[in-house]
Amino acid sequence: MSNEKIQAELAKYEANVEKAVAKFPERKYLPEKRIYTPLDVKGDEAYAEEIGFPGQYPFTRGVQPTMYRGRFWTMRMYAGFSTAKASNERYRYLIANGGTGLSCAFDLPTQIGYDSDDPISEGEVGKVGVAIDSLADMEVLFDQIDLGKVSTSMTINAPASVLLAMYIAVAEEQGVPADQLRGTIQNDILKEYAARGTYIFPPKPSMRIITNIFEYCSKNVPKWNTISISGYHIREAGSTAAQEIAFTIADGIAYVDAAIKAGMNVDDFAGRLSFFWNAHNNVLEEVAKFRASRRLWANIMKNRFHAQKPKSMMLRVHTQTAGSMLTAQQPNNNIVRVALQTAAAVMGGTQSLHTNSRDEALALPTQESVTIALRTQQIVANESGLADVIDPLAGSYYVEAMTDRIYNEAAEYIKKIDEMGGAVEAIEKGYIQKEIQDSAYKWQMDVENKRRIIVGVNEYIDENEEPPKGLLKIDASVGVEQCKKLADLKAGKPINKMTKGRDNDAVKAALAELKDACKKDESENLMPHILKAVKTYATLGEICGVMREVFGEYEAHVSL
Amino acid sequence: MDIVEELLKGNRLALSKAITAIENEYDEATEIMTKLYPHTGNAYVLGITGPPGAGKSTLTDKIAKEYRSQGKTVGIIAVDPTSPFTGGAILGDRIRMNSLTMDEGVFIRSMGTRGSLGGLSHKTADAVKAMDAFGKDVIIVETVGVGQSEVDIVKAADTTMVVLIPGMGDDIQAIKAGILEIGDLFTINKSDLPGADKLVREINMMLDLDSFMTDWRPPIQKVVANQGEGISELVGSVQTHRDYITEKGILDQRRTKRAKDEMLDILNSNLSRYIKSRIVDTGRLDSYVEQFQQHRADPYTVVGDIMSEMLR
Amino acid sequence: MDKKVRVLVAKPGLDGHDRGAKVVARALRDAGFEVVYTGLRQTPEQIAEAALQEDVNVVAMSILSGAHPHLFPKVVNLVREKGMKDVLIIGGGVIPEGDIPALKEAGVAEVFTPGTPTSDVVEFIKANVKA
Ligand code: B12
Numbered sequence A: 001m002s003n004e005k006i007q008a009e010l011a012k013y014e015a016n017v018e019k020a021v022a023k024f025p026e027r028k029y030l031p032e033k034r035i036y037t038p039l040d041v042k043g044d045e046a047y048a049e050e051i052g053f054p055g056q057y058p059f060t061r062g063v064q065p066t067m068y069r070g071r072f073w074t075m076r077m078y079a080g081f082s083t084a085k086a087s088n089e090r091y092r093y094l095i096a097n098g099g100t101g102l103s104c105a106f107d108l109p110t111q112i113g114y115d116s117d118d119p120i121s122e123g124e125v126g127k128v129g130v131a132i133d134s135l136a137d138m139e140v141l142f143d144q145i146d147l148g149k150v151s152t153s154m155t156i157n158a159p160a161s162v163l164l165a166m167y168i169a170v171a172e173e174q175g176v177p178a179d180q181l182r183g184t185i186q187n188d189i190l191k192e193y194a195a196r197g198t199y200i201f202p203p204k205p206s207m208r209i210i211t212n213i214f215e216y217c218s219k220n221v222p223k224w225n226t227i228s229i230s231g232y233h234i235r236e237a238g239s240t241a242a243q244e245i246a247f248t249i250a251d252g253i254a255y256v257d258a259a260i261k262a263g264m265n266v267d268d269f270a271g272r273l274s275f276f277w278n279a280h281n282n283v284l285e286e287v288a289k290f291r292a293s294r295r296l297w298a299n300i301m302k303n304r305f306h307a308q309k310p311k312s313m314m315l316r317v318h319t320q321t322a323g324s325m326l327t328a329q330q331p332n333n334n335i336v337r338v339a340l341q342t343a344a345a346v347m348g349g350t351q352s353l354h355t356n357s358r359d360e361a362l363a364l365p366t367q368e369s370v371t372i373a374l375r376t377q378q379i380v381a382n383e384s385g386l387a388d389v390i391d392p393l394a395g396s397y398y399v400e401a402m403t404d405r406i407y408n409e410a411a412e413y414i415k416k417i418d419e420m421g422g423a424v425e426a427i428e429k430g431y432i433q434k435e436i437q438d439s440a441y442k443w444q445m446d447v448e449n450k451r452r453i454i455v456g457v458n459e460y461i462d463e464n465e466e467p468p469k470g471l472l473k474i475d476a477s478v479g480v481e482q483c484k485k486l487a488d489l490k491a492g493k494p495i496n497k498m499t500k501g502r503d504n505d506a507v508k509a510a511l512a513e514l515k516d517a518c519k520k521d522e523s524e525n526l527m528p529h530i531l532k533a534v535k536t537y538a539t540l541g542e543i544c545g546v547m548r549e550v551f552g553e554y555e556a557h558v559s560l
Numbered sequence B: 001m002d003i004v005e006e007l008l009k010g011n012r013l014a015l016s017k018a019i020t021a022i023e024n025e026y027d028e029a030t031e032i033m034t035k036l037y038p039h040t041g042n043a044y045v046l047g048i049t050g051p052p053g054a055g056k057s058t059l060t061d062k063i064a065k066e067y068r069s070q071g072k073t074v075g076i077i078a079v080d081p082t083s084p085f086t087g088g089a090i091l092g093d094r095i096r097m098n099s100l101t102m103d104e105g106v107f108i109r110s111m112g113t114r115g116s117l118g119g120l121s122h123k124t125a126d127a128v129k130a131m132d133a134f135g136k137d138v139i140i141v142e143t144v145g146v147g148q149s150e151v152d153i154v155k156a157a158d159t160t161m162v163v164l165i166p167g168m169g170d171d172i173q174a175i176k177a178g179i180l181e182i183g184d185l186f187t188i189n190k191s192d193l194p195g196a197d198k199l200v201r202e203i204n205m206m207l208d209l210d211s212f213m214t215d216w217r218p219p220i221q222k223v224v225a226n227q228g229e230g231i232s233e234l235v236g237s238v239q240t241h242r243d244y245i246t247e248k249g250i251l252d253q254r255r256t257k258r259a260k261d262e263m264l265d266i267l268n269s270n271l272s273r274y275i276k277s278r279i280v281d282t283g284r285l286d287s288y289v290e291q292f293q294q295h296r297a298d299p300y301t302v303v304g305d306i307m308s309e310m311l312r
Numbered sequence C: 001m002d003k004k005v006r007v008l009v010a011k012p013g014l015d016g017h018d019r020g021a022k023v024v025a026r027a028l029r030d031a032g033f034e035v036v037y038t039g040l041r042q043t044p045e046q047i048a049e050a051a052l053q054e055d056v057n058v059v060a061m062s063i064l065s066g067a068h069p070h071l072f073p074k075v076v077n078l079v080r081e082k083g084m085k086d087v088l089i090i091g092g093g094v095i096p097e098g099d100i101p102a103l104k105e106a107g108v109a110e111v112f113t114p115g116t117p118t119s120d121v122v123e124f125i126k127a128n129v130k131a
């Protein structure tokens, strides 16, 4: 059919529908059109340039040529709570049950660079992640896990350098050289300022630490993903799909800029950059988002930064299903939501995936709930057929049109952010935060006004619902135990698997050396100094304390 | 609790309650003000105005710290806009001053404009007096910062600082009209951003053309508030201005003018309250209006009658 | 006479989850309240002192990190110690059912958990505030 013909038929159809829907209240507030046709997509000429083939620029259809025809994505369950010992048991359980990568959640004191015995940590130790105070805890966390085999992702940002150093040190003790280590540190400070909240230092020294890590790893830990540029948290804080990829790619641009400014060659580090997306409830919109993001990043790396290697242009992505879509009401329904979100991530072509548990809105997940969440991935992989064909939704009028729409919307945002002077400036101005908050508030009001129905929350409510039972509870004694061990460590007594106590003079010397290095400019790489300090069993709080003294602390920019 | 007695003894909760009574026009507010009045007149009042986002709150935080390091106690009143539609407000200045919260020598109070249009709330001046009576050495008043109509601050402050930032483009032209004549000091914040020097030149040019010019030439200072750069110099300029207006008798003139304005304000608002209670609340207004509509009376004659009735 | 309800929306402890707190703050503003938001990482001492200086009628805390058993009661005690007997203290976030009785015992008037419409919060404040 020619375009004119389609146009005419469409007009006829629309006229008919108008009559038909006049009798029913149509769900008119929906942002999308009723149907999509060939008129909504570009012709075949655009195929090579904008869609192409898997593993080829612009990677709209996926970053590897084989995708899941080769192997499935990495099933990586985010976990960590209480002590290193308890978390180690959970990790080994997940590996035993077919989990193919580790993902460590740290408690808030660890993420903000405080020891468990810091007054500010009171009540928070081990609550939402594992407490790591020193190398001695890290040794326990990875006990009996071969770091030469497993790939480990660590959700750690402001103190990423310290945790990475601890990981390298543990590997060394296991006899695994650094150049064999595979894994990821999140290391994305910009989204901490904008959406996640575990920042420590101001932007300038933070960016220096990040580029120091890029440089150190490119030479010493070449298989390590040095950053996971994260949209997940931006989305969870309330953004839209287009905002998620726009703000994240803008952050990515800022990191690439910083590394180039620090004297690195784009192709030396860009291949180790990775991304982190959210898989939300609207399945098709999410698939379009994944596809749009790959095309956008490839375009930027090629045309803006003149990357040469295809690897530098690939947006490789870890995904987590949207926790904020899971409800405290009728929690078993969450299993279904997660299955749909998983479908979105898989049809979107993710490289690895965490699926949330049904108790998401209630507490950290129980082992049983985590197992269901992991099984959900395995079912989608093996039983649903969704992983059998690469980029199965390509060519759908709707999905292609939406891919374009999200691409354009995101590109528009990036342009605006460029005009403000880049992501750092836009965050400093509070612009990105404000956009996210506006979307979050709109979402909340849409739910309260029932423009959006959330099953079990504002419709299909079960008045007689019993409070859920058997939730995971973190004992308050974790904090006490952790502090006791820390006191011993600081007093020079051996703890955990240590054979002898730490040498406090060596600790002091290493910290002094680190402090001097911090004071120098960014050409002085901090990583070797941090590694040295970590090996003396200097604590995370001691190390970050020294850095705080030199770098100062970030003050957040809140505007409501 | 006897609010006044406790306030004068240095009880922070009493100060807080006094400001609430003033702000909400509680019945006891007049009595509180009456009793506090003799204890006022000792604090120096610094007004800070400028467009939203210029860094007024950040600057207030840093200036307060500078005064603290000089051993002075500080009161801060930060005004934010009240929504004319809902009457609600987000009072967001305090968040930039969080690190002052635990300093006992500092007291921060946020206020909504509650319908006032001049950049402060109607009760800001009285709240300043309460802090003054409490014994604060310096009181910093941060205005809403909507730009053109920020004139109230001049009435409330001894020294008025206007904060501007580079990159405002043509905005400066618009702002100029309302703000140029009220500035005793011009502060160019965010001088870390490009365009600060250009802005200094522009303001200088405007000051050159300014016909109000006395022999006080407002200094124009560049600062970077969020990094604390240039703050002690800035506070130095406040002192220089203070010395200047003290010596020239201008401070006295300003305070005299303020006393007059205040007296008239109080008189005005009491009168209108009185009129409201006698004319509006009693239903007399409605019956007059009915007569006007039937052309049985006219408002001029009626008002004349009322005036002679009330002033008898 | 203009009696405005003043609310301090506070984030005690290290928790960085602020989506809920910000949504609630905005909703309270739109309901006609004057809202002071503290931002992240406030100690109980800072929250109590801010409540005093701002003479708020309501202290509204949000915690999703599980530190509520420690932090909520601490704020309540400090606020009361400072002589603010009438201040309504409420909390919200990811708070397990089982923890709520103890929090109420400690003086938290009500606890709002995920899925609560903000209008419920507004109604609760209007019904219980002493202004
Ligand atoms: C969004 C989210 C995030 C976002 C936060 C973005 C942001 N800027 O806020 C991101 C992705 C960054 C994030 C990160 C983390 N998260 Co999180 N997150 C969530 C999630 C999915 C939704 C929370 C949310 O915002 N909902 C939407 C808002 C509008 O709802 P709400 O906050 O519940 O608020 C409503 C009510 O609770 C109530 N309310 C809330 N506060 C207040 C206050 C007052 C005064 C009143 C009256 C009412 C009220 O009213 C609101 C309107 O209905 C929850 C799980 C869930 N579904 O609840 C996990 C959850 C809170 N996170 C969790 C964890 C562990 C983390 C991490 C610590 C993980 C880690 N180890 O790194 C990090 C660290 C974050 C940090 N800095 O503290 C856990 C906490 C476990 C616990 N308490 O036992 C949860 C429960 C998930 C889980 N089961 O594991 N998270």
Ligand SMILES: Nc1nc2c(ncn2[C@@H]2O[C@H](COP(=O)(O)OP(=O)(O)O)[C@@H](O)[C@H]2O)c(=O)[nH]1
Pocket: A428, A429, A430, A557, B050, B051, B052, B053, B054, B055, B056, B057, B058, B059, B093, B096, B145, B189, B190, B191, B192, B193, B223, B224, B225, B226, B227
């Ligand atoms: N680049 C830069 N930003 C600043 C400076 N001073 C303040 N800011 C930022 O400007 C924003 C607005 O500041 P704020 O004090 O709230 O402004 P106000 O609305 O005038 O009170 C905040 O994000 C501050 O951190 C500065 O000197 N340089």
Ligand SMILES: [Mg+2]
Pocket: B056, B057, B058, B092, B093, B142
């Ligand atoms: Mg301000």
